[in-house]
Amino acid sequence: MGDTRIHTGAPRRRELTRSIYREARTAATRQALVDQAVAARLGIGSTDLLCLGVLDHAGPVTAGRLAELTGLTTGAVTGVVDRLEQAGFARRAKDPDDRRKVIIHPQDAQRERTGELYTPVLDALDAWCAAHTEEELETVLDYLRSFSGSLPGLAEGLRQRKV
CATH class of the missing domain: 1.10.287 (Helix Hairpins)
Known part of the structure; x- marks a missing residue:
């Protein structure tokens, strides 16, 4: 059967779908530019702001979980958390259930x-x-x-x- 998407035989629908995708990408790109400007005003990097946003939505998480949620390596997350902590945006705390783990909390x-x-x-x-x-x-x-x-x-x- 192959592709069962609705656009088969409906060129206008396919055109609208592609237009929605292009506009969504344009909006995402423009939002990323706003985020870069915000990060610069805060004195942090864009990746740092991304991680801060993840912390705001996910709540306090381990560094490993932050790496999973962002697709960053654990080494990269360590650097991000170091910078966020230094700038006062986050703090590390020992996991009360597992003292080997550290939980990152947004401030x-x-x-x-x-x-x-x-x-x-x-x-x-x-x-x-x-x-x-x-x-x-x-x-x-x-x-x-x-x-x-x-x-x-x-x-x-x-x-x-x-x-």
Whole structure:
């Protein structure tokens, strides 16, 4: 049977799908540029900010888990955590259940500072959302949740793939 995607025989649907992908990539690239600017204002690197974002979403995690979530090596994560700790964005603590492990905790005061830098982004999003119905916003939210939910598995598959 082969490819069973809906676009078969529907050129307009395929065109729309590809356009959505291009726009999503453009938005992701532009968000990455905003993130670079935020990282620079905070005095940390883009990878450091990425890890800080993972800590904000995942909560305190071991360095090994942070490496898994980001696809970074454990050595790279050690460097990131060193820099985040030095800049006051994170702290290390011994795992109470396993003293051999270290848990990385985000620091709330710095989270507020980071949030302030993203205020213009949230203001722009609020303005965009104001021009759309709740039904439209629910459709966008559904897309973002379902599509972004598939991306970690895809990234892992790419990391495991033989070149």
